[in-house]
Amino acid sequence: MGMSVTISRATEQDAEQIFRLRYLCFQSEAVIYGDHRLGPLTEALADVRAEIASGIVCVARLGEEVIGAVYGRVTADGAGEIDGLCVHPRLQGHGIGARLLRAAEAAVTESSQVAAFRLSAGNRSEPGLRLYRRLGYRATGRAEGPDGIPRIVLERTAAVGQDPDAGTAVYAATA
Template identity: 60%
Template sequence: MGMSVTISAATEQDAEQIFRLQYLCFQSEAALYGNYRIDPLVQSLDSVRREVATDCVFVARLGDEVVGSVHGRTTEDGAAAIGKLCVHPRFQGHGIGARLLRAAETALSEQRGATTFRLHAGHRSEGNLRLYRRFGYQAVGRSTGADGVEMIVLEKRAGAYAATA
């Protein structure tokens, strides 16, 4: 990659690129489950704009192009919910997802006081599950998404960083 990828907080101007990127990146997840109603594929542009305005959203940028994003917010129980982590297929395998995840964890802990991080991954999404385990996440349960996909719920305490991450 001739240019370096930078990680930064998303701005209002990034919402449309995030919206398009999610749609592209989550096609493979939808195919894995035979379900094209998963949240990132049916989310509206206005909803993405609201998330960027109120939640903790980071983007990976290569020049002016958004090539990755992650979303985080604090929940009623004080945990941080992290989701919609995605990296453009052309740039996967270069550590961008790991950098986005680390940025979200740091911001949610330092700026929003989160003491626990929680995320959901589809039970067949081995690549995603591997990344999360590398970061010290452990399975704590299962749930079924509104779209009917069986999810594994993973958590870790803030400050618990795995040595290999």
């Protein structure tokens, strides 16, 4: 026992585990909204593979098992966008989501200088919203997701050198 959780970039070999994990994790969101058309519940394995090939995907592992995942990318306006954060239901509440989010921010920052990070969460997704606020994200607007779910858009400044636990966490790019 005593295995620790590791965070790393996803590889093509992780695609099926990520696909299954996302499907499992977003079931509770579907119940909250009474809608099973959420993106992670309708995506194909090929979509996950494409995200790994073209974007930034970080995973949390417990041994060989992928127990968490998050997507990151740089948007056309130069912001770092974080999407699809999920942690296996049996392991939520242990800081894995925060570690994944920080890893995605760091990976995005390594690929491009960004002035801000942006993400969105369903307006009834309280556990996620609490996590994002705790990590320094502030609501900046509302939007409707491609699945029709009302979402809250949150952002935080990407200011290098600030304390990660002070609410405005950022990580400098490493050479």
